[in-house]
Structure formats: C-alpha cells, structure tokens
Amino acid sequence: MKKKKKQEQQRGKNQRSEVDARQKTKQEKDRMGQVQEEQDRQVAKHLEKEEKVAMERRAEEIKANVEKQAKIESDKALSQNLIGANPKAPKHGRSKVICGCYGTRHKPLTNCLHCGRIACRQEGYGFCSYCGYEIEKIKVESSGGIKFDKALLHKERLLRYDREFARRTVVLDDQADYFDRESAAWLTEEEQAGAQQRDDDRQREIHERKTPILNVSF
Template sequence: MASAVLDELRRYIEKESGYDALVIHGIVEAVSADGQTREEAAEIAQVYLEGNARALELVGDYFAAVDFDSGLGEEGQADPPVQPEVSTPPGFEAPRPERVGAETTTTEGASTSPAREDEAAQPQSKGKRSKAKKVGGSGISDLLEDLDRVTVPGRRPCECQATRHDLVANCLSCGRVVCAQEGEGPCLYCGCLVTRDREVRYAALLERQRENEGSSVGDGGGAATREKVERAIGEKERLVGYDRESARQTAIIDDQSDFFEIDENIWLSQEEKAFLAKHREEREEREAEDAKRVYVTFDLIGRKVVSAGGRPDDEAASIPPNPSSGVPAFRGR
C-alpha cells in the first residue's frame, strides 16, 4: 500500500512540478529514506514541494500507509514491513540478476544460492542497523546538497551569492550577485537589466542614467543637482588645499638634534652630514696627537707648576677664568 502511494506521489510530481527526473528521484528518496524521522521527511517535503497542497497530502497518505503496514506486521506477527522500492535515478541503472538453475548469478559474476539469500534476508543485529542508518543519513545529506545545486524552472530570488549556482553577472546598478537561479533579465532588487553580455549591460546602465537625469530635470531637480555638485567641488578643493599646505602645517620637534649636532641626525642634509663627519675626524686626530704630548702650566710669578695635565679643550679655553678663583689668566705650553 505504501509503495502504491509513493508511486502516485512520483507521478503527480512529474506531472505538476516541472522538475527533471533526477530532482524528482531525490525528493522521493528523501521522503522514503530508511532511518529518517517523520519530522525530517515532512520538512524536506515542505521545502521542495513549495506548498503544493496535493503533493503534501500524498506525503501524509504515504506516512499513514507506512504506519498501517507496520501495524499489520505487529498484529499478525508476519515478516517485518519491507521498505517500498524506489526507482534508480536516470542514468544509474543497477545490474540485474539472471536466474540460472537453482542459483542466482549477477552480472558481476558472483553466484548465490536461495539458502544464502534467506540468510542474507534475516534481520541484522542492532549494531549493524545503526551503522546502516548512519550511512543512509550521510547519503541523504549529500542528496540534499545536490538538490540545492539544481535550478528550478523560472526566475526566482536566490541568496546563495553564486556559491551553489553558476554566476551570471553582478548588477551594475545595485551590485547584487545574480546566479543562474535568478537568470538573465531585470534585476530582482532594482530592476536594472542583468545579462552575461557586457556591452548590453553597459548600454542598459547608460540608458537608465539618462532616464534618471531627464526625470530630475523635468521635475525641477536640476537646481538641487547643481547644488550638490558645487558642494562636492568645494569639499574637494578644501581637501586639496590641506594637502598643499601640509608642509607648512607640519612641524617636527627633535630634542636631540636641537642640543647635539650629530651626523646620524635624519633631518640633516647630505652636506651637513659630510661637514660633521669631517669635523669629528679632525677632533679624533687632534686627540690622538695630544695623547703623545705632555703639557705643563707654570706660574712665573709664584715660580711653581700650576698643573701638569693635558691640553685644554678649545671650548673650555675660550671661557674666561673667574678672577676670584686665583687661577692665572695666562696659560702657555
């Protein structure tokens, strides 16, 4: 009984929905899959049958027939209910067995006896059943993913961003990503023409811009447009002026370069760096010569040696001595 209802559902979908054979097979397989809860099957039917009342009614009849068949099996203690057979998808025909004598020979060359068939038909253990259910669930998920990639007839809004379906183009007016499900034609968001031909898209965009400009002028919006353009030009000039005067507005404060003239200063020019490097070399040479000499300072009036240190620095020698310190102003070698 359940198999008959399932066949009626398949024939109705083929007649009314407009889906191709592969999509119809996927829907029927998803509804009647083994190891799937009733809620999941109903949700799949609700999504892919798109509110078709008759198709949903047939799905409910199929669930009722499955419950009725399972009830008869429990009361009469007959064999467990057999899942209705689902036809193989188009292009995926399974090998048919050939009857030879008392044995069954498949096209693959493996032979099985009727006794072995009876043993294989016996119920499996719980562990094997659960494993089969897991495999069936993964197969259902793969099947649903394949159904998502299939395009339904007609242009319909799709938010896949060309991740499930092929890309047609981007709308040049609003930027919407149009996939193969939405197809070529007016954009479903703004109405601008979307097509794979670039020249046609550019021509449609220019025509739409001309229509907008003509409507704004006809409605008295020319003055408002000119005001916006003038405001934009003024903003541009203001930003360009800031860029031109950035050298005068920007000041760099470097305390180290203010107090010490070093040739590693990044703000110096090449000439200034060369001059400081030469001055440093001369100072190092003078210090090397002073290290080889002995300098003695005599006090001629007091007839004594005041100091026997090295040569005084030029900067220290240029500073006049303090009169109250008692140090003579005259110094010689």
C-alpha cells in the first residue's frame, strides 16, 4: 500500500511538473509572439517612413523638373519675342558715336536687345558699341478702340489734377479740438509756442492760488 501510494504521489508530481512545463512553454511562446509582433510593427513603421521620404523626394524632383522646364520654355518664348520677330540674322558692325553716359547726361533712347546696353540720343540708332549688334527701332502699334481712348482720357485727367490741385490731402486731427498741447503733431511752431505758454500760465495759476480757510464762529 505504501509503495502504491508513493507511486501515485510521484505520478501526481510528474503531472504537475508537466503542467508547469506546458504553462511555461505557452508563456514563452506568447512572449516570443509579442516580441515578434513588436518587431513587425517597428519594421512596418520604418518601411512606411522610408516610403514617405522617398515620395517626398520624388515630389521635389518632379517639382524641380517642372520649374526647370517652365523656365526653359519662358526663356525660349522671350527669345522668340525679342529676336524671332525678325527672321533675318541681326546685323553686326561698329558704332560710329560712343558717348558712354548710358542716358544720364543725354536723354535715354533705347537699349540693345542683345546685351542690354542703354543708348542715349547722342549715340542714336545704329550698332551697339559693346556687342556690335544693330540697335533696331521697334515700332509699337496700338489697336486703339474705346478702351484705349478711355485710358488716354484718364491719364490726361490725372495729369491735370496733379498740375492744378496743389492741396491734395487734408488731415483732420480730432484730438487737437480737445487737447491743445505743444506736443500735438499737426500744430505749427507758433501754435506750439502759444499752447506751451497757456499751459505754463495755467500751472502757475494753480500753484499760486491760495488755500481757502473756513472760519466758523459761534
């Protein structure tokens, strides 16, 4: 009996050990699973961040390429407007008159469309003294119309107003109506001096005024 009881105790102990081992194994698996999930989340987050950075870099490259292409097209259109209007090759020669005042001494006439040098009326139209290309006289033709006539009338009206009306702006300082101080911004020197004098007189009158004494007799 004792031997049988001892075997049963040993068997129960073995079963408990197996249960504990299975629980530990399960806990270890759960812990490893959590660690793996955390690693997967970190990897996914890192990949998402790298993908976002790559997309931003790609967007910046596309924007830079678009701006570069737009600048190239703009420069091309500008060159066509400046030079492409005349299909012939520009003439090249030597300037006969070189002044060099760049429109500061004489009235400016125009500027070279190739190098940008300003030509005065003394030099006139001809070949540029810097690059040698011909300075052409460009004729500006307007389509006219009602809008153009209205713009001219408006310009003349503004010029006449500028010539005839000297007093254009009147500043109304409401504070000057209530506070006559020498520090007012819109007072003249005489008005400031008068205000200072009145202020001094008022202060002196206050200080020189005698203190009233009340006598009560019964």
